[in-house]
Each structure stands twice: as structure tokens, then as C-alpha cells.
Amino acid sequence: MPLLLTMQRIDKRFAGVPALRSASLEVEHGEVHALIGQNGAGKSTMIKILTGYYAKDAGEIVFDGKPVEFSSPQDAQKSGISTIYQEINLVPYRSVTENICLGRERRRFGLLNWPAMHAEAEELLARFNIRIDVRQPLMTYPTAVQQMVAIARAIGFDAKLVIMDEPTSSLDDKEVEVLFGVIRQLKAAGVSIIFVSHKLDELYAVCDRVTIMRDGRTIRVSRMDDISKLDLVTAMLGRELSRVLHEDGDSQRASGPRDPLLTVEHLAVGRKVHDVTFDVREGEIVGLAGLLGSGRTESARVVFGADRPEGGKIQFHNVPKPAAEPAEAILAGMGFLSEDRKLEGIIPDMSVRENLTLAIMPQLAKNGVVDEARSREIVDRFIERLGIRCASPEQRIRELSGGNQQKVLLARWLCMNPRLLILDEPTRGIDVGAKAEILSLVRELAGQGLGVLIISSELEEVVEAASRIFVLRDGNTVAQLSGDAVNEQDVMAAMAHGHNELRETVHD
């Protein structure tokens, strides 16, 4: 079968730092091709070079039989390459329709044909089982929905090749299912897909072949069913995962009840959170599960003082009132890792070091003057500990790969050694190795008395990490699971059919 795309001996340096070292990638007609690698391996860069977002330093690209050198993404788009970038790139103020039709507006007599465009938007979203008012500004919808819009937009162009750079990082399992359905349709229609993801199960679910990258090189290409998960991970990390995982997994699950740290009762926020109740004890990892829009993030934001509660009771460490501002919460010993890295996480123009120490600056300061030496020493420690890939601590964080940015943000909270750490989608866009490291790190810290509230769209992750799980549904806590009830089936069941009065489920 002739190849749709071949990229060969691609080199790319950023200000002298190599990001790609003679990397290669081959995609067949009508296949779903997985592109995987550690954070910073060069996946996104590879894609951006293909679509003409960056210019390559060396190497050649052949697409659809012709050697190509795209000057810009729209150039690539014209030739039939449609891309979903890792960072959602849409226009928040404009309506969903406009975002979907951006760049290929429907016209009648040279004028915009709104009815047709709305219809198209609704029809495209329908393929993802999403029914929303497409006339509303995009920013009024959750990250997850925005991600779906981005995907709908990309497949809206009838392309020969659709590139998805970590499309599922902000989707929950249900939506991932839907997405796979669409991917299979596309494949059946002869469209090829490049699929970047750090979730291995997904790869096995939809991908035909896989290209594995490490440190800017292409390490291995294989058919999906010829390679075991273990080999995959080993090739990707260049070492065995098991050596990364400390076997302290259940240490804290065993141990008995501790003093309450955070208790949230009958919380109500806006129109999305009606009656949410949960609590976290010292040294305990508690999970918040729920479908997207179930109110997890907004509940968390209120606990952290980022939003105002409208009802209910929040008690953190014997302080019976909620924090008024994040600053207050931080002083009280809370950390909050936002789910939206770009919008609420990084400060792009600041260095890795400044970003990492942002939350502890006051502590780092002697009467208002930052103690650079100490900050350097701390930063070096965390770069080492989390294996953050950066040219130097002084490199601008915007130049880091998505996953490495996420690690820096996590470090921002770990370095203040908090009492309670709220993690909203903590492993979003992080490779399996790092994910395992981070989760075990969290467990380790919990072992030392840190309370953790973890929100994740990956059930498996919550279940693995948490000793208790609260299930949210339409802004209500519908179930609390603990003990052996902490397993994917029960959580799924609760998420789907959970009744609206709080139900304790404990098997023993």
C-alpha cells in the first residue's frame, strides 16, 4: 500500500537546542497511526513542522506522492492536512458556530449564510452526541466541550490526513468512546489519522501502527498488535516502568482514620453546583469523579477561594469559613493545580524558575527581597525530582513541551509543601513514566500527612490513587465509595445511575 506521508531525517533546533534529531514518520492511507513518546520527545514539534508551523532545519517531507514544504498551517490545510493542536486554539468570544466554520464560512451571494453554518455546526457536533446552543460564545462552555468543538472543527474540513495532538487529555471516558467512533468512521472513509496520546489503552483501542519517539529521535515503528504494553513503555522511556514505580502504593490506604482536614457540606455555586458534599482527612487521597460539567472544577475552585460559594459550609483545618481569595487559601496551606494549563497555569514570558517559585515567593523573600540563591537551589531540586526537561531553569516556560509545563506547575505547589493539595486533571498531557512518578510522589507525600483531593477524567487514575471517592452528578454528590467499592465498575455505576441522595457504598 503506497504511503500517504513520509517524513525523513527531520532536524529541528530551537536557539541551538536540538528538539528533533533526524526523526522520521510514515503514515499509510487510511490508517490510524499512533505517535508516542515522553514529554519533550518532540511529538508536537514533529507535527508543527509537518503543518508548516515551524520551518525544519533539515530533512524531507513527501505527502500524497509529492515532496512538500508547507509555508503555513493554512497552506497544509489546503493540501488536505487538518490539525487539532495540543493547546486548544479557538476564539473564546465568538460563537461555537463561528469557531467551527472559521476559515471556511458558508456564503450566499457573497454574504454569510448563518442558517447553513449553524446547521453545519449542530450536525458536526451531533456526531459527538453533543447538543448545545451553537450561537453562544465558546468561552461559556467547559474545557471538555471546547476540546470537542476543536475536534469537530478539524474533521469539518474533508481532509486526507487528520492530526490529533493529545485530543483526549481533557475528555472523560464517555467522550473518548464517542471520539473513537468518529475516528473509525473517518478511517472507513479512507482518511488517515495521526493520533498523539499518553493513554496507552486508547492507542490499543484505535491505532493500527505506532511510531515511538525519544529525545527527538524515532526509536521504533511497529504494528500495534505486534508490541506489548511493556515493550511500548520501555521503548518510550528507555528504561522499565517498574523501576520508576515505588511499591508503596497502598501504604496509606491501610492505615486507619485521621483528623479531618477539609469538610465541604451542601456546597452550591452558580447554576452548575447545587449540593456538593465531601471531605478530606490528613494523609488521605480523596477522588472527585463525575462526567464533565458535573461541577468538580467549580467546587474545587470555591474551596480554593477562586470563586464565591452561594450556599453550604466549607471548613478547612478548623477554620469554619471558606477562603475569600486564593492567596488566603495558600497561606492556610492549600495548593490548587488548575485544569487549564495555558489560561490559569503558566506565565509564558517568565522563566521556569520564576514560574516554579511563584507561589512561595513571599516565603523566599527576606523583607521583600527575593533570595535568588535559595530559589535556584529549590528549583534545581524539583527539576531533578520530577525530571523536567528544559534547557535551563532560566528558559522561558512557554518554550517547554506541554507535559513539562504541567510538571513545573505541579512543582509550584509541591515546593510550598502544602497541607491540602487539590489536583484538577493533574496528569493531563503527562507521559506514562512521569504519570507513574507523579502519582507515587503524591502517595509518598500523603504518607507524610498531606491531604490530596484529586479530580481526573481518567477513572483508572482516580481509582488507583484514591482511598475514597465522591461521585458528582449534575452538581450533586450522589455517592461516596470507599474500601473495596473503590473500583471502576462501582464508580461508573454511580456516575451513571447515582441517586440524588448521598449513598454510602462500602463492601468489606
Place this chain on the structure above:
Amino acid sequence: MTESVTTLPPTRSTSGFDIKSFLTRHGAWVALALLILFNLAFTPNFATWQTLNVNLTQVCAIVIVGVGMTLVIATGGIDLSVGSLMAIAGSLAPLIFLGKLFPLPHPAVGIALAFVVPVLVAGAFGWFNGWLITRLRIQPIIATLVLFIAGRGIAQVMTNGNLQVFKVPEFQYIGLGRLFGIPFQAVLMVVIVVAAGWMLRRTVFGRQILAVGGNERAARLAGIPVVSVKRKVYWISGLLSGIAGLIVIARNSAADANLVGLGMELDAIAAVAVGGTLLTGGRATVVGTLVGALIIQLVRYTLLANGVPDAAALVAKAGIIVLAVWLQRQNQS
């Protein structure tokens, strides 16, 4: 599968009708209405045809420039050079129809050229702004600051600092003429507002402007020709400034390179902001700008007509601007 159908209400959709949300959504209109009522009540012979004309003719220039400013701001930019471009166009026109630039075969030719050339020249300078911004990647506020400073210099060089006087009814029709008893400039203003508003809402170009202002990177990735969109927008702003310049000199039967369009940039920006356009780009309303300009004009007139001392007038004007803008901001947070 059906159970996983996502039917979210938008997080920040409008929650039913209440007086506050109404106020905030139509803040500008409300403010305007209040002003008119106030005047009807207190300002001597306000409800006269003459008053209407005075206000219309005085607001025209601001509105016409404001429309261009609205488009520029919609792309996330700003144009400080409008006043200077008015001066350039205003100084050039008389040079042409007075035949100081080149001999005229027939006066009519001069008049015709005096309408066309200055506007095109202003447009060219506007395009130059766009070029500085897109090609040299200079931030709009600085790029246009350049012509804000240099523009007057250029105008003065052209006229070597002299005032130009004239009495050319055919040309001055643009500033003094009437159509069905309505000042021609007012008619022109309305036409421009309607056209621009329609363009912004109905045409692809309009959408592109808003997309660029909403998220430039996304727009570029979506294949929108960001560069040309920006250049066009500054070009339009230039053209409209040129027209405004002609109106002003026609009204005064004199062109003064030092004074034509002085301080216009801030009046225009204020009008845009009061009208409810987001100064960070991505959202714009041309009609709003018209309303905003009317508010500012009416405030000025009210204070003048009621003999409020200047100093106090300035303070009041500022107060009203902040009020109107604040009303707007309520539902944008």
C-alpha cells in the same frame, strides 16, 4: 450511548430578564435617553431643529472616525494617528482645488480631485500604519503614535504652516450642504455607520476582523489572512479619517494643519468604549460607537448650553464616560 449525550447550558448564559441585566446590556442607550430627557427638561430651546443640526454636525467627525476606530479595536489594535490623518487630508484638499499643487484644466476637476485624492492619501498613511504593525511587528499604540507625531509635521510641511482660506461652495457641500434639510454630513455619517455595521455582521471580512481580535493565533491557524485583515482595517481607518478631515475644513472654510482633528483619537476611543466595544478586541458594535459619540457630544452640548464653567464641564464629561463604560463592563466580567 444516548445517556452520554452532553446538553450543557452555557456557563455564563444570560439569566432571565431583570432590570439590572437590562441596564447593563443597554447601558449606552439608557444613558443617551436620560441625557435627552434632561435636556428637554432643563436646556432652553433644546427641542429645536437647529439644536439637532448643531449636535449632528458637531458629532459627525467623531462618529466617522469612530467607525474606523471600532474596526481597528475589534482586531485588538488601536489607532492614535486618526487626528493627524485628518490634518493631512484637510491640508491637502485646499492645495488641490485652489490649484496650488498643479494647474487645473477646469475648477470642477479640482473639486473632484479634492474629494478623492486627500482621502486616498489618508488611506495610504493608514495602510502604512498597518504595514508597521504587520511587517515590522510594532505594537499598534506605538506604530500609530509615529504618525500621530509625524502626521501634523507632514501637514505643516505641505502648507508650510500657513492657514489656507477658501470659499468653494461646491467643495464645502460636504460640510455645509443639506439633503432634504438634513445636513449632508449627517447623511454621510449614517450611511457609513450602517455600511460598516452590516459589513461587520454579514460579511466574511467582518468575521475575520473579530476572529483576529479574539485570538490571533487561532485565526492564523484557521487560515485567516491575519496580515491582510489588519492592513485593510488600518487602511479603512485612514480613509474614514480623511473624509472626516474634509468635513471639518469644509465646515470652517479654512484648513489649519495645527488644529484639524486635534485630540480626535481620544474622543473616538472614548466613543468606541462608551459604545460598548471591547478594547481588547474580539467584540465590536458600530452602532454602539454611534451612540457613544452621541452621548459624549450631548454631554458637551448640555454643559455648554447650561453655561457650566469649562473646568467643571471636563470633570462631568469624564464622569459620564466612566459611568457608561462601567455599565457596559458589568456583563463582561
Place this chain on the structure above:
Amino acid sequence: MTESVTTLPPTRSTSGFDIKSFLTRHGAWVALALLILFNLAFTPNFATWQTLNVNLTQVCAIVIVGVGMTLVIATGGIDLSVGSLMAIAGSLAPLIFLGKLFPLPHPAVGIALAFVVPVLVAGAFGWFNGWLITRLRIQPIIATLVLFIAGRGIAQVMTNGNLQVFKVPEFQYIGLGRLFGIPFQAVLMVVIVVAAGWMLRRTVFGRQILAVGGNERAARLAGIPVVSVKRKVYWISGLLSGIAGLIVIARNSAADANLVGLGMELDAIAAVAVGGTLLTGGRATVVGTLVGALIIQLVRYTLLANGVPDAAALVAKAGIIVLAVWLQRQNQS
């Protein structure tokens, strides 16, 4: 583990030295150097102590205001009201030391108060700007436009439009005095620049300013008191404007509510931009602003001294600004 901790050489150093990257990184300095060389070559007796003094005294106000403007812009804002605040402080001081406001127990008291009170008042107005921006969430350009307009009105009301003339050496020391032969105002300027530069680079507050300008929502979630940071910054800008106002009136032994600080906002913004501060916030250099102001001042001096007519001077000035800014932009794209 160590294997995934890459120890690549720092990003910037590797690009090696070439003339272009040097130019772009130090664009402002190069421009300044060229200007000085030009003057040494062509301007009659340029290399004199007195010339230095003239330029230092003439640039002081712009630099001092520019420092405040730099901080404001670093948070992603802008302050159009600086000129008006200068006028307010400048009009208030004479009222105090001339005892028109309240009887003075002893002239010395008047002098002392005349230094303190006007600056504090200007600071208060600056804080008001910050309040409009943080509390009412009005965009900085509009919020400060309010005092830009109203400020002069207020100053005129205070003095009911009268020009105040005086001869009070003790007070005028701030504008005319000398320290070791160097104009006191120049010393003051340097002190302010150094202090602000150090603050921005070394202190927590400096970091917070840049963080807010870099990504406001992220800064808030990282526990940075965004609101108070912003208010402080506008407050500082107000204080510095006040000081500049005092210097200007002291220099002229006269205070004129209509003229003090006229057009200062744009000079300051230009200085900041030429100095290489990013007008979108998040990155700032106070020393750069000093250099930028010196460039603008020196351009003005050069053109005047060489008898270039005003008009042409404007154009040249604009040209130099665009050149300097363009050099800056090269390595920011």
C-alpha cells in the same frame, strides 16, 4: 532518572555573537550612541558640561513619569492621566506655600507641605485610577482617560484658571538647585530609576508586577494579590507624576494648570516603548525607559540646535522612534 534530566546549554547563549543580534538586543543603546556621535560631529559646541545639564534637566520629567509608566505597563495596563496629575500637583503646590489655601504658621512649614501634600494628592488620584480599574473593572486606557480629561479641569478649578507666579528659592531647589554641580532634579531622577529598577528585578513586588502582566488569572491562582498590586502600581505612577509636576513648576517659577505636563503621557509611553518594554505587559526594563527618554530628548535637542523647523522635526522624531522600537522588536517575535 538522571537520563531524563537533560543538561542542555542555556537557550540564548548558544546563538553566538553576530552584529544583528547584538543590534537587536541593545537597539536602544546603539541608537543613543549614534545620536551622541552625530551631535559631537555636527552640533556646535555640543561637548560641554552645560549641554549635558540642559539635556538632563529637560529629560528629567519624562524619565520620572516614564518610570511609573513602565511599572503600569508591566502589569499590562497604561496610564493616560500622568500629564493631568502633574498639572494638579503643580497647581496645588503654590497654593500651599503662598498660603492661599490656609494660613501658614511659618513659611518653612509651607515649603515642607508644598513638597509633601501635592505628591500625596497626585498619588491619591493615581490610586483612584487603580480603583476604577480593579473595582469597576474598567479597561486602563479608559479608566485613566477619565482623569486625563477631568484632571486639568480639577487643576483649573483649584486655581480658577489663573497662572500662579512665584519666587521661592527653597521650594524651587527641586527644579533649580544643584548637588556637586549636578542639577538636583537629575540626581533625583537617577535615584528613582535605580530604585525602581532594583525593585522590579529583586523584590517580590517586582515579580508580582511582572506576573500580573504576564498572565493575570494564573497570577491570582498562584496567590498573588492582583488587585493590590495593580492599585499600588497606579498609585506609584501618580506619586511620580506629582514629583515631576513640582519639578516643572519649580523650573519655571510659575504654575499653569493648562500647560503643566501637556502631552506628557505620550512622551512617557514613547520612552517606555523605545526603551524596549513590552507594551502588552509581563516584561519591563526601567533603565531601558531612561535610555528611551534620553533618545527622544536628544533627538529634540539635535533638531532644535541645528535649526530644523518644527514640522520637519516632528517627522524626524517619529522616524527615530520607529527605528528604535523596530530594533527592539526583532528578538521578541
Place this chain on the structure above:
Amino acid sequence: SAQELPKLKQKDKYKVGFAQTESNNPWRIAQTESMKAEAAKLGHQLVYTDAAGSAAKQVADVNSMIAQGVDLIFLAPREEKPLIPAVMAAKKAGIPVVLLDRNVDQSLAKAGKDYVTFIGSDFVDEGRRAAEALDKATNGTAKIIQLEGTTGSSPANDRRKGFEDYIKNKPGMKIIASQSGDFARDKGRQVAETLLQAHPDATAIYAHNDEMAIGAISALEAAGKKPGKDVQIVSIDGTRDALQAIIDGKMLATVECNPKFGPKAFETLARYAKGEQIQPWVVNTDRFFDKSNAAQLISDAY
């Protein structure tokens, strides 16, 4: 529009408009005060507006006066031309206009036809007298720095003309540098500082108004020169500061530009109401101040 000049019927109390152009210098303030004082003395009602230096605003001011239906408008036009429409509007509305201190362009509007008359000084003559004074003091040899008024304004144009015409046939008197100081003290000072640096050989400064002259004096002192000795200064206006400077020997002379329009203005109003024929230019007489008379006249200077 060739219709007649609007008449003014005789009353003992009038509602009179005074459209001032700006009030940012002592001269304007003195003019305003003289007008207000005279109106108060005669018991007329005075509607006062200040255009704050903007021709456009002044046009609006006049329009609002028309709207308020005043009997007569005293207008101090900001510029020679842009105020014509205001004059015409008043005429159309049947309100006579008297121009103060600056005339409008004669090719567009005529005294006695479009407006009653122009009351004001002779700027050209002021410039000439300044030159004359300098000539006498330096017996015909001077390297002169000229500080011009606002570019394009009629006082600036005329005062330059008067001065330059006089020194044309004085080979010893040369203008070595000439830049605009916008009639303002600060700008005047900065320009003077710079020009003095570039032209240390200057022996005289001619400023188009006293404010700039005062600025020049502080510039000289900053440069360590003795104003009045190393460099002679002549100027126009006759402000209190200027007279004081003359008394202190820092300034040679200043030609008055008389701001006290009140008496002449209302006298003209009365005559016009009586139906007398008013000459197109009522000249406001200007005095001349130097060390001979400055001391005794400073008391009533403004």
C-alpha cells in the same frame, strides 16, 4: 450673503456674550477681568465662555450663545479663519459681533458688513517698536535669537513681520536662530536653553511675548549668563513679571499689548446701539515700558 449688519436696539441693560479663546496666561485673564468688571459696572449681564485654545470649541461656544439669544457677542477669535462660520452664524441669527484683539480674514468677512468692528492692537507695529528699542539699546549691532509664538497664529506672524521689516535695513542686526516657543514659558525656556547652547555668540533675544521672555531669562541664568548685560531681551505684552524684570535690569523693554478691553468694548457697544458709524478697526493704544517708566507703572500692570 449680502444682507445688512444686524442692528442693536437701545436698552440700558444688555445680555452680552464674551467668547474668550483661552485663559492660560495673565494677559487673557486681565482681558477677561477687564470685560467682567466693565460689564458689572454698567450692569450688563455677561455670558462668558472659554474655548481653552480650541477653535472648534469656540465655534460651539458661539453657537450656544446664539441658542441662548444674547444681544451682542464679543468674540476673541482663536484663529483668523476657522471662526468665520461662527461670525456668519451670529449674523444670520441677527446678533451683532464685535471682534477683540484678533481679527478674522478680511477676504471672508468684512467689518461693517459681517461684524461690527475689530478692537485690537497693531501687532505689526508692536514688532516694529520692539526692534526699534533693541536697535537703540545696541546701537544697531545684535545677533538675535527669536522666540516665535504659536506657528500660524496672527500675532506670531505680524510680530515677526514688524520686527524683521525693521531690521532689514540694519546691517548690524541679524537673526541667527528662530524657533517657536508656543507663547509658553516652559517651551520658551527649553527652546532658549537649546539655542543658547548652539549659538553662544547671541547678544539679544526677541520673544513674541513676555512669558517666553521670562523663560529665556531663566535659561540665561541657568547658562550662567547675565540677562540684560551679556544678552539683551526685548518682548511684547507688558506683564507684571516683565516689568519687574525690567526694574531688576534683566530685560531691556517690553511693548505693551493692552489687555484692558472692557472700556473700549462697551463704549463701542453703546455707540453702535446709538446707530453711530463705527470705523472697521478701533485701535487699542499700546504703551511702551522700559526702565524709565517701569517702576511707576508696574502697580497697574497685570
